[in-house]
Each structure stands twice: as structure tokens, then as C-alpha cells.
Amino acid sequence: MYIIQDERVFRYSFRNHPFSSEKARKATQILVSEGIVKPIRAMEYPEDILYLFHDRNYVEFVKEKSKEGRGYIDYGDTPAYPGIHEDALWVVRATLTAIDSTLENGDVSINLNGGLHHAGRDHASGFCVYNDAAIGIRYLLEKGIKPVLYVDIDAHHGDGVFYGFIDNRDVYIIDYHEDPRTLFPGTGYEYETGEGEAKGTKRNVVREMFSMEIDRGEFDQFIAGKNFRFILMQIGADGLAGDPLTHLRYSIDSYRKIIKRVHTISRDMCEGRLVLLGGGGYSLQNAVEAYTSAIKGLSQ
Numbered sequence: 001m002y003i004i005q006d007e008r009v010f011r012y013s014f015r016n017h018p019f020s021s022e023k024a025r026k027a028t029q030i031l032v033s034e035g036i037v038k039p040i041r042a043m044e045y046p047e048d049i050l051y052l053f054h055d056r057n058y059v060e061f062v063k064e065k066s067k068e069g070r071g072y073i074d075y076g077d078t079p080a081y082p083g084i085h086e087d088a089l090w091v092v093r094a095t096l097t098a099i100d101s102t103l104e105n106g107d108v109s110i111n112l113n114g115g116l117h118h119a120g121r122d123h124a125s126g127f128c129v130y131n132d133a134a135i136g137i138r139y140l141l142e143k144g145i146k147p148v149l150y151v152d153i154d155a156h157h158g159d160g161v162f163y164g165f166i167d168n169r170d171v172y173i174i175d176y177h178e179d180p181r182t183l184f185p186g187t188g189y190e191y192e193t194g195e196g197e198a199k200g201t202k203r204n205v206v207r208e209m210f211s212m213e214i215d216r217g218e219f220d221q222f223i224a225g226k227n228f229r230f231i232l233m234q235i236g237a238d239g240l241a242g243d244p245l246t247h248l249r250y251s252i253d254s255y256r257k258i259i260k261r262v263h264t265i266s267r268d269m270c271e272g273r274l275v276l277l278g279g280g281g282y283s284l285q286n287a288v289e290a291y292t293s294a295i296k297g298l299s300q
């Protein structure tokens with residue numbers, strides 16, 4: 001397995017704010033030092049990769065805010081700081097590097113500071129400036145690698161990815177999250193299954209407050225009879241018991257289990273092509289433990 005270990009990528013982080021890259025940096029360090037994963041650096045893809053998903057006007061806006069270095073990029077969750085455009089771009093580069101690494105090696109590649117699933121085509125949201133997961137999916141589709149499966153177990157609905165591909169039948173999505181009535185961003189109901197020719201390619205799995213289990217068989221149900229050529233998984237750890245921002249109580253066991261299951265399927269179905277992205281996780285200790293223990297579990 002390969003993992004992005006690169007300070008340019010970990011620079012995407014906010015001060016005096018819940019979102020910090022510290023969990024990604026720490027977990028990466030532990031996994032590398034224990035020899036579980038091989039460290040790789042992000043490759044310097046051109047800035048154009050942003051336009052695989054984002055509008056030009058939006059990128060120009062972020063660049064301006066990045067020069068100004070103050071205020072917010074959205075309506076109050078995602079602050080601007082000097083250089084945020086460059087830092088967010090490095091996160092995207094890291095995810096594309098992970099994808100290319102997996103295509104080359106047929107093995108899991110990981111970007112723990114990625115998984116910025118809330119950013120939309122023309123807006124930032126929920127601590128996410130550029131949507132590395134959505135750009136990664138587009139990158140695969142452009143290479144002709146499809147269908148792609150995107151699995152998201154972050155406590156929050158991955159709205160940027162979900163609605164970004166709502167009418168695209170080459171992109172299958174299963175997204176587990178806390179009930180939209182009790183948690184940001186307030187979207188992701190079970191009746192939403194894709195639009196137009198893409199009907200049936202999307203699945204929202206809603207978990208009530210205090211739920212302890214992530215998957216109750218929905219994953220196997222969803223993939224039955226389908227075939228994917230690549231799997232991207234966002235493994236945000238903010239649904240684990242003890243997280244200060246959400247109301248879920250997932251056990252570490254349930255977290256490890258679903259990641260392991262997706263890994264097994266990636267081997268059976270698409271030659272081990274699996275990329276893991278980080279995400280939320282607002283108790284540092286919890287997130288580091290969740291990331292390291294789930295990833296170690298894949299090598300056993």
C-alpha cells in the first residue's frame with residue numbers, strides 16, 4: 001500500500017478551527033514508521049486539473065481570496081488564509097497521485113488529507129475548497145475508466161460529490177451519513193437514487209443519531225450484480241463515538257469492517273484498484289486511531 005506523505009499537502013489546515021491536518025499527518029507518520037505503507041510524494045499536476053470539476057469563475061474567486069488572506073470562501077465555515085488556493089490544489093494533486101499510483105501498482109493508495117467532499121462546482125462548503133474526490137472521479141472518467149464506485153462513510157453527506165454526479169450513470173455512489181435533519185449539510189435522503197438515465201446508481205444510507213453501526217448489509221445489496229473498474233472511498237472518521245461535531249457513535253469495529261469489505265471487493269472486482277481518502281474527524285485521538293487501525297487491518 002502507498003500513502004501520500006508530503007508537507008505541501010498537509011499545509012491544507014485551518015487554525016483555531018475544527019479542521020486540522022494533524023490527524024492525517026500523525027496517522028500517516030505512524031503507518032509509514034511501522035512499515036504498513038510506502039510513502040509517496042504528490043506529483044505536480046498542472047492547475048488545469050481543477051477545471052475537471054470546478055468552474056473557472058470560482059477558481060478565480062478562490063485565488064483572489066487566497067491573495068487577500070482573510071474573510072471566508074463560503075458563508076462562514078471555510079475561512080480564507082494566505083495561500084489557501086495553493087494548499088487546496090496540493091490536496092487535489094495528492095488524490096490524483098494516489099489514483100495514478102493505484103492504476104500503476106494495482107494496490108491501495110491513500111491520501112488522508114483528502115476527501116473534501118462538500119465543495120461544489122462553484123462554491124466552497126464545510127471546510128472544503130476544492131473537491132479532490134469529484135476531480136478524481138472526473139480524472140478516471142476522462143481516462144475511460146468506468147464505471148467508478150464512490151463510497152463515503154463520513155458522518156456528513158458528501159453533497160459535493162453526490163450532486164456533482166447525480167445524473168451520471170458511470171458513477172455509482174453509496175453514501176452513509178447521519179440523518180440530514182440533525183446534521184450539516186442537511187441533504188442526502190434515501191429517496192434520492194440518481195436522476196434521468198442515472199436512476200438507481202446512487203444510494204443514501206441514513207443513520208439516526210447515536211447509531212453504532214455503519215453498514216448493515218447495504219453495501220453488499222448495492223453492489224450486487226454490478227461491476228466497477230475503480231473504487232474511491234472517503235473514510236472520514238467523524239462518525240465514531242466521541243466526535244464533538246456529530247451525533248453518531250460508530251464503533252471502531254464497524255469502521256474497520258466496512259473498509260475491509262470494500263477492500264475485498266476491490267480485489268475481487270477491479271484488480272485491487274482502491275483509493276482511500278480521509279475526511280472529517282474532530283477528535284484527534286479518535287481519528288488517528290481509526291485511520292491507523294483500519295489501514296493496518298487491510299494488510300492482515
Ligand SMILES: [Zn+2]
Nearest residue numbers: 154155156280
Ligand atoms: Zn464530516
